[in-house]
Amino acid sequence: MKKHPVLENFIFICIVLVLIQTFLDDFSVMRSWSVEWRNILLISGFTFDLIFSIEFITRSIANATQKKFVDYFAYRRGWIDFLSSLPLLLLNSGPSLYILLYGDIKGAVAGVGILNALKVVKAIRVTRVLRLIRIVKIFGKIHNTESQMAQHHVSVITTTAVFSIIISLIIFSALFVNPFESMMTDKIENHKQTVDTILEIEQDTILTVKESARLHFKNKNDLLRVMYQDEDLYPFNDEHVALHHTADDIRIVSYKGFIFYFSLLPVRAKTSFLQIQYFFIIIIIVLAFSFVYSRHFAQNVSDVLHILNRGFRKKEYNLQVKINKKMKDHAVFKVAQFYNDAYLPSKLKQTDAKKSLSMKDLLKFNK
Amino acid sequence: MHQHQEKISSFVSHLLSNPNVQSESALMAEQVVLNFINTNLEKLKVNFQSPQFFPGVPASQILQMIATDLRNRTVKEILPDIYSAIDSVDFTVLGNMFAGTYNSDYYNQMIKGYIKEIINNREARLTFQAMFNIFKASALERYIGSSFSRHSPLYFELVRVQKNNLRTEEYVNYLKTLLLLRGAAFLKEELPPLSTTKVNIVSFKNEPRLLSQYFSLRSKQLQRKLPGIDSSVLEMALKSNLSETYLTPEDSSARFLHIMTQRFHNYQEYRTIDRGAETPDKSWFSIMRKNAKFYGFDKRLLEDLFMIAGDNNW
Numbered sequence: 001m002k003k004h005p006v007l008e009n010f011i012f013i014c015i016v017l018v019l020i021q022t023f024l025d026d027f028s029v030m031r032s033w034s035v036e037w038r039n040i041l042l043i044s045g046f047t048f049d050l051i052f053s054i055e056f057i058t059r060s061i062a063n064a065t066q067k068k069f070v071d072y073f074a075y076r077r078g079w080i081d082f083l084s085s086l087p088l089l090l091l092n093s094g095p096s097l098y099i100l101l102y103g104d105i106k107g108a109v110a111g112v113g114i115l116n117a118l119k120v121v122k123a124i125r126v127t128r129v130l131r132l133i134r135i136v137k138i139f140g141k142i143h144n145t146e147s148q149m150a151q152h153h154v155s156v157i158t159t160t161a162v163f164s165i166i167i168s169l170i171i172f173s174a175l176f177v178n179p180f181e182s183m184m185t186d187k188i189e190n191h192k193q194t195v196d197t198i199l200e201i202e203q204d205t206i207l208t209v210k211e212s213a214r215l216h217f218k219n220k221n222d223l224l225r226v227m228y229q230d231e232d233l234y235p236f237n238d239e240h241v242a243l244h245h246t247a248d249d250i251r252i253v254s255y256k257g258f259i260f261y262f263s264l265l266p267v268r269a270k271t272s273f274l275q276i277q278y279f280f281i282i283i284i285i286v287l288a289f290s291f292v293y294s295r296h297f298a299q300n301v302s303d304v305l306h307i308l309n310r311g312f313r314k315k316e317y318n319l320q321v322k323i324n325k326k327m328k329d330h331a332v333f334k335v336a337q338f339y340n341d342a343y344l345p346s347k348l349k350q351t352d353a354k355k356s357l358s359m360k361d362l363l364k365f366n367k
Numbered sequence: 368m369h370q371h372q373e374k375i376s377s378f379v380s381h382l383l384s385n386p387n388v389q390s391e392s393a394l395m396a397e398q399v400v401l402n403f404i405n406t407n408l409e410k411l412k413v414n415f416q417s418p419q420f421f422p423g424v425p426a427s428q429i430l431q432m433i434a435t436d437l438r439n440r441t442v443k444e445i446l447p448d449i450y451s452a453i454d455s456v457d458f459t460v461l462g463n464m465f466a467g468t469y470n471s472d473y474y475n476q477m478i479k480g481y482i483k484e485i486i487n488n489r490e491a492r493l494t495f496q497a498m499f500n501i502f503k504a505s506a507l508e509r510y511i512g513s514s515f516s517r518h519s520p521l522y523f524e525l526v527r528v529q530k531n532n533l534r535t536e537e538y539v540n541y542l543k544t545l546l547l548l549r550g551a552a553f554l555k556e557e558l559p560p561l562s563t564t565k566v567n568i569v570s571f572k573n574e575p576r577l578l579s580q581y582f583s584l585r586s587k588q589l590q591r592k593l594p595g596i597d598s599s600v601l602e603m604a605l606k607s608n609l610s611e612t613y614l615t616p617e618d619s620s621a622r623f624l625h626i627m628t629q630r631f632h633n634y635q636e637y638r639t640i641d642r643g644a645e646t647p648d649k650s651w652f653s654i655m656r657k658n659a660k661f662y663g664f665d666k667r668l669l670e671d672l673f674m675i676a677g678d679n680n681w
Contacts, residue, residue, distance in 0.1 A: 303643030316635055319644040320653055344650075345657035 015134045018048040026272035046093035052085035147302040154294040180270040225261035375432045393444040394496040460537040469595040491550030498546040500631035520671040524619035548604040558584045610663020622665040648676035
């Protein structure tokens, strides 16, 4: 397939930027950045996912027209292109942008309702780590060996490691409840019990129920607003809520005439902190494979084979292989030792590296 | 005849323009063409009689004309380079060894004159191939410098065993002089009482016991042409063409130069050294440790040169 250096470099830059964006996306939640900044990050995330989706579709079509789609998808990391583009666009950045555009704080119910109806909220959170698979593509460009063999083998092992981590995270997320989310559920249950208690004790008038509720729910940092029978008992601090919360950061719970508006930010901050840990674990693994393992592989396998190959094929190439004494019993170095000690001396004896003419060269004269 | 000469010249140009030859130095190109002619002599004789080549001209005459044309081209190309090489040598060391009053300029002119004489001899001419590469790569400066600074076995051999107590730069210039003059061994001369016919070093291939006599007579004969150069210097230059088998332990410079001239005869510069590969000199000396007997190299010197090359990443 024809390569377009400008496009390839553009995609490479996008991959670097999307990794930065992925980190900042979580970091902004962890450090309670303003909604304005988080929205900018959300839009940029959507833009990147859109670019990568277009890239994947274009590559797929181009390969399919040459009947090479399977080759592209299975052997040339097309599956990485796929996993890190369309699922993210459809399950993560797309829905988030939809809520941003069509939901507001008071209409949050609608947005959250859509996601709940899709039952993919949990999956959406996890799919964010799929973006990190793209780092494997960066590795292909920056690591320190020119050997195709080394590139391929290191790429396989890196992809396997990163993908294993990601799959583990997805499985864990599907099978177990996020402990921070269960904390939220506990809090909601606590508030419900409080409501039950209030209603049991204050049975006389609506007025005393409201007063009692006001006292109980005042200064709870997870509650943004409490309503009872269409009356605000504990209203929004509009300025604070607008600055730090998107519609997606609020959960609304109705219970026995009470409506609670919970802030999800404390839970999200803890989850984001975990995501940042995963992010760095994956980055460090990829860097370790790129710079430590690839060097090890090159020095002890591919470089040695490269020199042997040149020495066997080229008459005038007579450089010896450096033998790693600690690994001299490995098959590669045993062959290299034989090449150094027996093949090259014999080669130099037999071929004096002379260049020659042939009768054919002569017969071309005067023609 | 003139018409043939033009055609011969055009034929030689055609051979030299072959990509396999073009990348070679003038000396090696000449060698490749002559090897080709030797290998294919019988076929060539037939071909030369075809209308396309030189019909009616005796093959021996054609071959002679080709060889002359090649020689003239080669000499024309290499002589200025040899003169430049001579200009880069400080011959003061020769004056000191001879205990004479001759200065470096005197030797410079004398050696230039002598080389102009011997350059027409093909085998003598070919000895300059290694010399060019050694000078270009500053090989003597590097290896002698390194060996002398660390007092390695090479230093011990050259200074103590050969009893030639020179400083580093002096030794380099001494060895360079030997390189310039070693081609004299290939000139055929009468050497009475050893031989009444013309002989050169190759003539004693099958009679090595006569070599010491040859060296003694030939160096004295040479000294008459090159007054002011000690006969021991000339003898060592002649000996540097031989393998260790024919030399005495005191001929350290000759044994060293025999290795170095082999190393640099087909010297090829590697633009880049592959990662994981040994450096070119280290590789060569290491390989030659296995082939020392075959090439007649002094194994202890090879070992030392291998260590020097390895320590210096050469």
